[in-house]
Amino acid sequence: MASASSRPWWKDAVCYQIYPASFKDSNGDGLGDIPGILSKIDYLKDLGVDVVWVSPMFDSPQVDMGYDISDYEKVYPPYGSVKDMEDLIAACHERGMKLILDLVVNHTSDQHAWFRESRSSKDNPKRDWYIWKPPRYAADGTRLPPTNWRSYFSGPAWEYDEDTGEYYLHLFAKEQPDLNWENEETREAIYNSAMRFWLDKGVDGFRVDVVNMYSKGVEFKDAPIVDSRFYEQPAWLYYANGPRMHEFLREMNQKVLNNYDTVTVGELPHTPDPKKVLEYVGASDKQLSMVFQFDIVDIGQGRDHKYHFEEWKLPLLKGIVAKWQQFIEGTDGWTTVFCENHDQGRSVSRYASDGPADRAHSAKLLSLMLCALTGTLFIYQGQEIGMVNVPRSWPIDEYRDIESVNFYKAMAAQTNNDPAELEYVMRSLQILGRDNARLPMQWSGDAHAGFTDCEKGPWMRVHDLYPEINVERQAREGETSVLGFWKRMIRFRKQHADVLVHGAFEGFGMEDERTFVFEKRAREKRAAVVLNFTGEEQVVELPAYEGLVFKIGSYDDAAEAEERVNGRVRRLRPWEGRLYLAGC
Template identity: 65%
Template sequence: MTIPSRTWWKDGVVYQIYPASYNDSNGDGLGDIPGIVSKIDYIKSLGIDIVWLSPMYDSPQYDMGYDISNYEAVYAPYGTVADIEHLIEACHSRGMRLILDLVVNHTSDEHAWFKESRSSKTNPKRDWYIWRPAKYAADGTRMPPNNWRSFFSGSTWAWDEETQEYYLHLFATQQPDLNWENPETRRAIYDSAMEFWLKKGVDGFRVDTVNMYSKGNDLPDAPIIDRGIFEQPASGLFCNGPRMHEFLREMNTEVLSKYDAMTVGELPHTPDPAHVLRYVGSGDKQLDMVFQFDIVDLGIGKTHKYEYEGYKLSELKSVIAKWQTFIEDTDGWTTAFCENHDQGRSVSRFASDSPQYRERSAKMLALMMCALTGTLFIYQGQEIGMINAPKSWPIEEYKDIESINYYNSVAERTGNDPKAVGHVMKSIQILGRDHARLPMQWDDSPHAGFTTKKEGAWMRVHDDYPSINVAKQEHDPSSVLNFWRKALKIRKEYRDLFIHGAFEMYEPENEETFVFGKRYGGHRAVVVLNFTGSEQGFHRPEVGGKFELLVGNLEGVDGTEDVLKPWEGRIYLVN
């Protein structure tokens, strides 16, 4: 086995913060940077090494800050550049690091670069974005340059009346795509979006949509898989384009190599492990690691995410095994995560959020995550077992552009057919991005202690906050919060085994229990997890040695019985 080099970001645990929803320090109903700084000791107490801050840049907020109008300024309701400098110092003085979101596939249409680009066809920045003339149907109808569907529904092309051309936007209309083919554009991105913050002491980036920068110049039509509609999914045509690896090497050479910075790329629509290794091999300086989305994509619809189809445990196991083992005997690295700002809550998705089993489920998932190889990422609220919004909430309570646009498009397309709209609503109740964006639940005071604003937070607080909150769990030794602290401590104590160990799968077809092993040198561990609401027996794999219970999520269990209670999890050391 290749002995891994022990870089700080390999052994580190990352905690992702969504600034709008973490902590409101000034009573305006929106989270902010001073609010995060005030919770920095709490974050440190969890066992966190790296804080990842979701976009806090100046933005019109059409897509919650992923539409950036100025890379060198902070969205005013969140604070100032000085507040970020204070946060960097607060992290560094406690032995933690801070990484920011790097969003450079697109900007806001309110960015100064785009305003210039759209001002005329002869403007020097015209070529900083992707412009194309219209096509025309046989009857003279103006048509977009191709049939690509945007991630937020509708065409990826927006017509600009002023200059009589279309611009490309893979996401919202207000998020025009930058033209990475232009070296001048790339240089400006490196200076404004990266060096500006690295010079201030930021320790790296989570890189948004990292495989979409190179789209080629041809931009052909996508194959038709969703009949009866013009726009078609086209990720195969705009992900992993011809110059993608070249652009990332240049980013390293020009910028990242000057700093001890980490990068973790968001790498959607890249199912081939051999291709992923091209991005993360340390010998070819591109990315340190990436997020593979197979785990959070389980059950999503074939034609659209919000046409949920469900999944089996064997599929979850297969996905975890695939991305745990793909780096073996290579110089690549991997990540472990099951929640982020774009996903439903893991307890609701992969386990049980019923009052009876919610806490046990959350602890079981914590055991699984803490035993996986790679850099571990935790999302705010995961450490207290936060769950999806109640099913009683109507669509009007949801804020996210992706959910609302798709819901409305299906309602319109089907004449508000109750079955079609009902299925979309059920899908949103499982997968919606808003679940992760509900305000953090600090205590049982009004609005979960997130804000002092009388009218409440920018988004409705979860109805269950009086029973699920930090204050309630802080001094309860058997709480989800304290279980996470314990599990993270164990992960670091046995870092060779859990962070760097080789993964071994047992009984991949079993639909009730998930049993896997970890091996490092002569050391072994076996993890047994019950993914059902009933008792299940399990087989101890023949790995040669005595099983000793290291940690479990149930009190008073000695681990000698080969029967698991509902949603029970255990980790054994094999001596």
Template identity: 60%
Template sequence: MSQGHDRVWWKEATFYQIYPASFKDSNGDGWGDLPGILEKIAYIASLGVDAVWLSPMFDSPQVDMGYDISDYEKVYAPYGTVEDVEALIKACHAHGMKLILDLVVNHTSSQHAWFRESRSSKSNPKRDWYFWRPARYDEAGNRRPPTNWRSYFAGSTWTWDEETQEYYLHLYDESQPDLNWENEDCRRAIYDSAMRFWLDKGIDGFRVDTVNKYSKYVDFSDAPITEPGSDVQPAAQFWCNGPRIHEFIREMNGEVLSKYSTFDGLPVVTVGELSMTPEPGGVLCYVSAKAKQLDMVFQFDITHLGQGPPGSDNKYAGTAWKLPQLKRIVEKWQTFIEGTDGWTTVFCENHDNGRSVSRYGSDVPEWREKSAKMLAVCFAAQTGTLFLYQGQEIGMVNAPREWEIEEYKDVESQNYWKEAVRLSEDGTDPTRRERIMRGLQLMARDHARLPFQWNSTANGGFSNGRPWMRAHDLYREINVEVQEQDTNSVLSFWKLLLRLRKDHKDVFVYGAFELLDADNLNTFMYKKQYREKTALVAANFTEEQQPLPEVGDLKLLLSSYPESSQERLHPYEGRIYINY
């Protein structure tokens, strides 16, 4: 049972993710920055969170919003300086919070000094720090990439380099060449530059980007044809969970992470981004305590609900889903740790997905706030480490559907859109443009990256200059200042929930999960059990009243409505019952 799990600080913590470009601009240049975060440190602490996860702030040309790093040991100038990061570390610690950074080491920017050296000549000592391969040629003598692999951001994973007359590999954008973890010198440099440099400054761990992609099948075989008519094919089986991946992560943990502790002497933490690993056994290999690899991972079934397969041309085509699917996903990742020494995470938002209210609730004015609170109840009572994304605590929603594609800034959105336009106009797929636009309106990464809404002034108080990305039209209605003055706001509700999660951490953080009424299309109900302590969670995902579950002798701990009915759940209501 889960109550047998060892207790560690990061299991009981709530992490708050900050996307620096969009959090708070202190100097009016339109970009969020580190001094802006420092200005708001008291607000972050007031939420009741225990740790901050800061998305990449490293030096970067920003093709992929900082996930294309040109220098691990410098900060992107519009964000601030290394000294600002040091100040943020101290400020978080002074407020009793820990700070983790993003570790992005599957790839670098093509402007990183390592890659500039690697592409300078075939004989350069760093040539093998990246993947270079010669061209293939078809029967007509046309140059072709080494494989037919499709990139995450559409197109081929290979780009031709005129200077050295070879292709280099990039799972993501062509400006993000993949590092070759097979090369030991490359791994040592990663450990020193991307990890020890920041751990020595006092950070408390890492969120590890694309953690299961470091090991590739280096014979570079073609993927099978699953998308006829396309030159490129989904090929994740060749780079996800590769043959040496566990060896690499054990080495990273053993040689680097295990040598450090947090500011208060506790173990540093790692949470890995583990995509396309659908089986619990495959996930447990990474998070088993005895495996000494990662502490926990993000598994993305929940955020991929309604999407096509990641890395495919249908990712943003959009598919209908029903509530039992969401429930089964939650059940799967809540229960897989039972009887093991592994751990799990709880989240429904991050920087790579549409807002949860728009995706799983309703963002129409009548139900927007109610569904935000209902979702908060549904997820905050689950077992595991809770992650909250900036703006989720005030119920931020997706960009309006009226916005044109020009407002979408993300490289993935733009690449998918360009591909859709091309395939629509050349007659290959005449309806593709409309389908992809609908998918982007619901699921694009851009929605999570809209400027944070602080108050009712211009740009939601994010910046007194022109923001790098347009502020949401509803910033006057949805913002911190308004909600801090309202005891019934989404913000006040999240603060209450996080206090209750701490007060009842035995059952909420460590309790065993039991799904109830799995096939019900309208309500999500589950039970939590920790020894003699029981909690019952009921969430109505519809605009209609729904029957209450049988609660027995349990008492109402909390409802997302100010007044709750004795007989039925209100529309988009969430409740928690508990025995005291």
């Protein structure tokens, strides 16, 4: 294990993701903005945050909440200005924090000047900056897209352009055409506009959107049919982890990132093999600092359609944690710790219980688990106060996310508005939908959760439970609140970084469907973590180490309630977690 002085700064960091539209509105227009983030910068510092990650704030038509970028060098006007971003970068640096941005360079908006030129004619110099293909034709003369690929937001991944008679590829919305990374001139433009422009302003790195989709290959084959009800089929095996992917990332480092002290964390879907992941994160082959591997947040998603929720058991989650904790052992790779982001349902609702009596205990349980795991820790806004999923009573009209709304419409059309099918879809969206994470941040019990002063209210409905779950109330409650516990756990994690951030992981009783027991070890030091993932009392057995001492627990009276059933056996209350140390 490397000494603390020789380790890259980002390995020990606690990162906090901000979704600009939903964090804090400063000017009363109902939409979050950069000055709103700036107004809460001391809140983040007090929480223990080292790195602030701001999700896309670039100029955009907002078809996909800013992931459709029309100008990398401008800020979406309702969010603020480039000067506001410069002020935010400076404020973070003044407090000893870093700031990273989203790097969204698999695609742009169809309103970007590059694409406007590309689609203007077949002989435009920028035509090859995007991926254009001629149509195919069926035996009866029907025009067909170049492949049967399905986009992530439902429907075909190809859009026909009447003016030039060709299709362009869009893995996401039709307003998000994919850039052609095979073109060197395109790559250079990306490096200048999306990267150097912001790095020169002091940005400390990037979370890299869909980082393994730039290289699609050149064959463009039809995808296997997995759902015969639709012409379009999932095709990630043909566009994820393509033949030049590692070459492109090495070039990105050589030409840009190596000239700055940066961190990169890549979004790496469709890559379940640890050996393949290590090819991206090995320190000796500079590509990415680390990646988000999505197994844990994919739990419950349908095999053919994301929003067809499937029930699951605790051993699945435990196995995923173990897999991505252990895959870097003996290597020069690094990993991440997270279970929430802007694309996922809330962790309390997904992995524990958001019932009134359970949700605070559940949030603390998950905090204890995450803060004890090896890797760079990422927290999503509102996770630190235990925000939960939207109520089941909300109709589809309350949802704003393009992916969720389009999927609902597609299933309604496919099933002729079958009530049972649409009820199933709504239940799946209530668990897995991206809107769960995009509700306005709950700052107080005041109107609109203290998020905005706008008389009309925020851009998206505030959660019904905001009077009970909010920052102001939990700050008053102090260390007994979810917020207070997160602060304690972050401090504790940093105090024992050798074993918690950098230690080796081993799980025990991995087939147990009720409890999760694991150890962390670093030289002579040991940490034992015991977690009860049920609403009933359970007993667990501590690992057989001499001198294990209870240090921190998710119940307020955990120290006083430490109960030895016999020997190493302990009794855990519903949704309780405890951490023990030895060799300190």
